[in-house]
Amino acid sequence: MKKIFPILLLFISLQSFAQITILNADMSRVNDTMRYSATSIGINATKAALTGADTIWDFTDLVPTSQDVEKFYAPSGTPYAIQFGILTGATYGIKDNTLNSLASFGSAAGITVENIYGFYKNTASASVLLGRGVTVSGLPLAINLNPRDTVYKFPLNYGDIDTTYYAGSTTIPGVGGISQKGRRVNIVDGWGVIKTPYGQFDCIRVKTEITGTDSIEVQTFKIPLPNNRTIYTWWAKGEHYPILEITQTTGGVGAPAIKYKDIYRAEAFVSAAKFNASRTTALTTDTINLTNSSIGTPKSYQWTITPNNALFVGGTNATTRSPRILLTQPGVYSVKLKVIYEGGEDDTVRTNYITVNEAPKVNFVADKVTANLGEIVSFTDSSAGTPTVYRWVFTPNTVSFAGGTSASTKNPKVMFNAKGNYTVALTATYGTSQVTATKVAYISVQSVGVNTVADFTKTIKIYPNPAKEIIFIQADINIQEAKIDLINVLGKNTNAVIDFQSNNKASIDITNLPKGIYFVKIDDGKQLNVTRRLIVE
Numbered sequence: 001m002k003k004i005f006p007i008l009l010l011f012i013s014l015q016s017f018a019q020i021t022i023l024n025a026d027m028s029r030v031n032d033t034m035r036y037s038a039t040s041i042g043i044n045a046t047k048a049a050l051t052g053a054d055t056i057w058d059f060t061d062l063v064p065t066s067q068d069v070e071k072f073y074a075p076s077g078t079p080y081a082i083q084f085g086i087l088t089g090a091t092y093g094i095k096d097n098t099l100n101s102l103a104s105f106g107s108a109a110g111i112t113v114e115n116i117y118g119f120y121k122n123t124a125s126a127s128v129l130l131g132r133g134v135t136v137s138g139l140p141l142a143i144n145l146n147p148r149d150t151v152y153k154f155p156l157n158y159g160d161i162d163t164t165y166y167a168g169s170t171t172i173p174g175v176g177g178i179s180q181k182g183r184r185v186n187i188v189d190g191w192g193v194i195k196t197p198y199g200q201f202d203c204i205r206v207k208t209e210i211t212g213t214d215s216i217e218v219q220t221f222k223i224p225l226p227n228n229r230t231i232y233t234w235w236a237k238g239e240h241y242p243i244l245e246i247t248q249t250t251g252g253v254g255a256p257a258i259k260y261k262d263i264y265r266a267e268a269f270v271s272a273a274k275f276n277a278s279r280t281t282a283l284t285t286d287t288i289n290l291t292n293s294s295i296g297t298p299k300s301y302q303w304t305i306t307p308n309n310a311l312f313v314g315g316t317n318a319t320t321r322s323p324r325i326l327l328t329q330p331g332v333y334s335v336k337l338k339v340i341y342e343g344g345e346d347d348t349v350r351t352n353y354i355t356v357n358e359a360p361k362v363n364f365v366a367d368k369v370t371a372n373l374g375e376i377v378s379f380t381d382s383s384a385g386t387p388t389v390y391r392w393v394f395t396p397n398t399v400s401f402a403g404g405t406s407a408s409t410k411n412p413k414v415m416f417n418a419k420g421n422y423t424v425a426l427t428a429t430y431g432t433s434q435v436t437a438t439k440v441a442y443i444s445v446q447s448v449g450v451n452t453v454a455d456f457t458k459t460i461k462i463y464p465n466p467a468k469e470i471i472f473i474q475a476d477i478n479i480q481e482a483k484i485d486l487i488n489v490l491g492k493n494t495n496a497v498i499d500f501q502s503n504n505k506a507s508i509d510i511t512n513l514p515k516g517i518y519f520v521k522i523d524d525g526k527q528l529n530v531t532r533r534l535i536v537e
Contacts, residue, residue, distance in 0.1 A: 018202060019053070019157075019158055019191045019204075020191065020202050020203065020204055020236070020237055021155045021156065021157050021204075022152075022154070022155065022156035022204060022235045022237070023124075023154050023155050023156075024122055024123065024124050024125075024126075024127065024154050025238075026235065026236075026237055026238055026239065026240065027122060027127055027152070027240060028072050028092070028094075028240045028241055029072065029091075029092070029122075029240060030072055030073070030074050030091055030092040031072060031073075031074065031092075032071075032072040032240055032241070033069050033070070033071050033072070033342070034069065034070045034072075034240065034241040034261060035067065035068075035069050035261070035262055035263065035264065035343050036067065036068060036069075036070060036241070036259045036260060036261055036262055037062070037064035037065075037066070037067045037197075037259065037260055037262040037265065037268055038064070038065060038066045038067070038068070038257070038258065038259045038295075038296060039062055039063055039064050039065045039066075039258050039259075039260075040065060040255050040256075040258060041062070041063040041065060042059065042061040042062035042063050043059065043062070043246065043256065043258055044059075044061075047059065048232065048246060050190070051189045051190040051205070051207075052189070052190050053158065053190070053191055053192070054191070054192050055190050055191070055192035055193075055205075056192055056193050056194075056195070057192065057193070057194045057195065057203075057205075057234065057244075058195045059194070059195060059196045059244060059260070060195050060196060060197060062196055062197055062258075062260060064197075064262065064265050064267070064268040065268065065295065066268055066269070066272050066295040066296040067262065067264070067265060067268035067269060067296070067341065067343055067344060068296045068297055068341045068342055068343055069341070069342030069343040070094060070095070070241070070342075071094070071095075071342065072092040072093075072094055073092055073093050073094065073117075074092060074093075075088070075090045075092070075093050075119060077093075078093045078117050078119075078133065079115055079117070079133065079135065079140050080093065080117060080119070080133030080140055080142060082140075083133055083140065083141070083142035083144075084117075084119040084130065084131065084133060084142065088119070088121075088130055089121050089130075090119040090120065090121050090130055091120055091121050091122045092119075092120055092122075093117040093118065093119045093120070093133065094117065094118055094120070095116070095117060095297060096116045096117055096118035096132055097116065097297075098116075098118070098132075098214075098227065099113060099116050099132065099134060099178075099180075099214060101214060101225045101227060102178060102214050102216050102225060111136060111137055111172075111175060111216075111218070112135075112136065112137050112138070113134060113135075113136055113178070113216075114134075114135050115133075115134070115135040115140075116132060116133070116134050116135075117132060117133040117134075118131075118132050119131055119132070119133065120151070124154060125153065125154055126150050126151075126152065126153050126154060127150075127151045127152045127154075128148050128149065128150050128151065129145060129148060129149035129150075129151055129166070130144065130145060130148055131143050131144040131145045131148075131168055132168075132180075134170070134178065136172050136175070136178070137172075137175070139172070139173070141170045141171075141172065141178075142170060143168045143169060143170045143178060143179070143180060144168050144170075145166045145167065145168035145180070146167065146168060147164070147165055147166055147167060148164075148166060149164060149166035149182075149184060150162070150164040150184070151184070152186065152206075153186075156188055156204060156206065156235070157188060157204075158188050158190070158191045158204055159188060160186070160187070160188040161185070161186065161187050161188075162185075162186050163183065163184070163185045163186075164183070164184050165181075165182070165183050165184075166180070166181065166182055166183075166184070167179075167180065167181035167182075168180055168181075172217075175218060175219070176216065176217030176218045176219055176220075176221075176222075177216075177217045178214075178215070178216050178217070179214070179215045179217075180212065180213070180214050180215075180227075181212065181213055182210055182211055182212025182213060182227070183210070183211045183212070184208060184209070184210050185208070185209045185210075186206055186207070186208050187206070187207045187208075187209075188204055188205070188206050188207075189205060189206075189207045190204065190205040191203065191204045191205070194234045194236070194243050194244060196243060196244055196260050196261075196262075197260075197262065198243070198260060198261050198262045198263065201234075201236035201237075201239070201243050202236060202237065203234045203235060203236045203243060204234075204235055205232060205233065205234050205235075206231075206232075206233045206235065207230065207231075207232055208230065208231040208232075208233065209230055210227070210228065210229050210230075210231070211228050211250075212226070212227040212228060213225065213226055213227065214227045226250075228249065228250035229247055229248060229249050229250060230247070230248050230250065231245065231246070231247045231248075232244075232245070232246045233245050239261065241261050242260075242261065243260060243261055244258075244259075244260040244261075245258070245259055245260070246258050264343060264344070266344070268344070269341070269344040269345065269346040270346065271295075271346070271348070272294055272295040272296060272339060272341075272346040273294050273337045273338065273339045273346045273347050273348040274292070274293045274294050274295065274337075274348065275290055275291060275292050275293060275294070275322075275335070275337045275348070275350075276290075276291050276293065277289070277290055277291075277335065277353065277354055278290075278291070279354075280353060280354050280355065281354075281355050281356075281357075282327065282354060282355070282356050282357070282433075283356065283357055283358070283359040283360075283430075283433045283435075284326070284327065284328055284329065284330060284356060284357070284358055284359045285326070285359040285433060285434075285435055286326070286356075286359075286433055287313060287314070287324050287325070287326060288324070288325050288326070288327065288354065289322065289323075289324050290303065290322060290323050290324070290325060290335065290337075291322045292321050292322045292337065292339075294337070294339045294346075296341060297341075298339035298340055298341050299340055299341060299342055300319060300339075300340045301319055301320065301321055301337065301338070301339055301340075302318060302319060302337070302338040302339075302340070303318045303319075303320075303323060303335070303336070303337055303338075304318070304335075304336040304338070305325065305327070305333055305334075305335055305336075306333065306334045306335075306336070307329070307331060307333065309327055309328050309329040309331070309333075310325045310326070310327055310328075310333075311325065311326040311328055312324065312325055313325065313326055327354065327356040329356070330356050330357055330358045331355075331356055332352045332354070332355050332356075333352075333353060333354040333355075333356060334349060334350060334351045334352060334353055335349070335350050335353050335354065336348070336349040336350075359433065359435050360383065360384045360385040360387075360428070360430050360435055361383065361384045361435075361437075362383040362384075362387075362426055362427070362428045362435045362436060362437035363381075363382045363383055363384075363426075363437055364379055364380060364381050364382055364383070364424070364426050364437065364439075365379070365380050365382060366378065366379050366380075366424075366442065366443060367379075367380070369442060369443055369444065370443075370444045370445075370446065371416055371443060371444070371445050371446070372445070372446055372531065373416065373417065373418070373419060373445060373446070373531055373533070374415060374416075374417070374487070374519040374531055374533060375415070375416070375491075376402050376403075376413050376414065376415050376491050377413070377414050377415075377416065377443060378411070378412075378413050378414075379392070379411060379412050379413075379414060379424070380411050381410045381411055381426065381428075383426075383428050383435075383437075385430060386430075387428035387429055387430055388429050388430065388431070389408065389428070389429035390408055390409065390410050390426065390427070390428055390429075391407060391408060391426070391427040391429075392407045392408075392409075392412055392414075392424070392425070392426055393407070393424075393425040393426075393427070394414065394422055394423070394424055394425075395422065395423040395424075395425075396418065396420065396422065398416070398417045398418040399414050399415065399416055399417060399422070400414070400415045400417060400517060401413065401414060401415075402414065402415050402491075415517075416443065416445040417517075417533065418445065419445050419446055420444075420445055421441040421443070421444050421445075422441070422442060422443040422444075422445065423438065423439065423440045423441055423442060424438070424439050424442045424443060425437065425438040425439075459475065459476055460473065460474070460475045460479075460522065460530050460532070461473070461474045461475070462520055462532050462534060465534055465535060466534075466535035466536065466537045467510060467534065467535070467536060467537065468510075468511075468536070468537050469509070469510065469511050470507050470508065470509055470510065470511075471507065471508050471510060471520075471534065472505065472506070472507050473505065473506045473507070473508070473520065473522070474504060474505045475504045475505075475522075476504065477504060477528070478503040478504060479503070479504055479506065479522060479524070479528070480500050480502075480503045480504075480506075481524060482522050482523060482524035482525075482528055483521075483522070483523050483524070483525075484498045484506065484508075484520070484521070484522050485520075485521045486508060486510075486513075486518055486519075486520055486521075486534075487518060487519045487520075487521060488516065488517075488518055488519075494513065494518070496508045496509070496510070496513075497509065508520075510536055513536050514536070515536055515537055516535075516536055517533060517534070517535055517536075518533075518534045518535075518536055519531055519532065519533055519534065520532045520534055
């Protein structure tokens with residue numbers, strides 16, 4: 001026995017440091033669920049750089065900062081069952097974050113890029129990325145790669161090197177498109193033992209260099225975004241998921257993304273739920289954006305607003321990732337966000353987070369609500385507080401502003417140029433907030449006297465109109481005894497000289513009148529009371 005024991009120890013030692021080969025059977029399978037921890041704490045750059053044969057990588061001091069479960073879905077169980085179903089031969093689909101840069105850019109351009117999946121086909125000889133499913137502004141699309149991206153070739157042995165090229169694109173109807181292209185180089189650059197908080201394993205390490213470009217095209221403008229990265233992956237026999245994976249963008253910009261296979265650790269979910277509000281002081285008319293910034297990839301969200309005076313707007317609700325809300329009553333509000341992961345949950349509360357004040361009251365009055373064509377109506381703002389900007393809107397918009405006023409004047413003077421009912425709206429700006437008061441069918445404009453002649457089957461013609469020098473007035477009744485006035489937009493009589501050629505025809509010299517809108521008023525004190533608009537050029 002004394003002679004056998006040292007040989008047995010040597011044999012055990014050699015076995016624990018044996019070089020391994022990774023096959024397709026050691027990789028992920030459809031319906032697998034793999035718990036992993038993510039962290040930025042505990043990685044030693046010197047240890048991570050170790051390579052070669054018979055190497056020990058000791059990462060037992062990793063500290064999880066978040067945790068999640070990665071699911072390997074049958075294609076039929078994803079939003080892209082049609083695009084990557086049976087005909088493509090895809091083995092499974094998994095959530096994918098490699099298009100995050102496009103998602104951020106698309107958001108800035110008003111395009112939502114979300115719900116991204118990668119679809120893989122695994123065989124005994126290779127694991128191949130067929131393409132990606134992506135939802136763009138609510139429309140599920142497929143980026144089919146051709147050539148495809150060969151992620152691994154089997155068997156994987158120490159010293160193996162292989163290169164693959166990939167490219168693919170999809171069209172966004174009415175918008176543009178998304179495309180990807182690049183090169184993947186795999187080098188199995190080490191073997192030995194890896195130690196993490198999850199355990200100790202014989203392993204090989206694969207160094208992957210990806211040189212890629214993701215592009216988004218809006219109309220005809222194409223924006224290429226580099227997506228270059230180095231990935232270090234440690235694989236062990238039968239584990240179906242990397243023991244450790246470190247992803248570093250090329251050039252070392254930003255902290256590396258680190259995740260490793262693990263067991264459930266409650267501390268990984270502490271302080272995972274995070275959010276911010278676009279404003280913490282608001283009016284009851286202000287829209288507030290709640291932006292989720294939670295760690296990891298929650299599968300669902302639950303927002304609670306206290307007191308319960310919140311309206312979710314813009315198509316959002318209490319389970320939307322980043323909703324928009326109106327807080328309809330003055331007061332101080334607390335906001336709670338609960339995030340649920342595949343493997344756990346967390347919540348955070350911001351107490352007395354948002355203060356809401358009553359929106360100022362906007363109001364106005366008109367000096368008359370019934371007016372004749374061409375008659376000036378004066379509007380007076382009676383809003384509470386001190387607005388800094390005014391904007392008047394009349395519907396229909398057949399109005400003219402008089403007396404040097406405009407749509408941005410506090411108290412404008414307005415002439416209505418067509419008969420009918422007018423809706424009037426005043427928007428007042430208080431700092432960064434706007435409040436609008438609307439009065440429907442507020443002003444009634446009548447063509448008093450204009451149709452009187454028509455009622456008596458009489459006609460009056462004023463021509464030319466527009467005019468520059470002389471206008472003529474012709475009627476089928478006697479107008480020589482009528483009072484004829486030419487009035488400007490301020491309601492003042494121009495005292496124009498009327499020259500009668502006959503009982504039913506007269507002319508007015510307008511050569512010296514300023515350009516603008518005028519009104520010819522004819523009143524015989526009996527059956528005739530007519531007002532016609534005239535444009536002087």
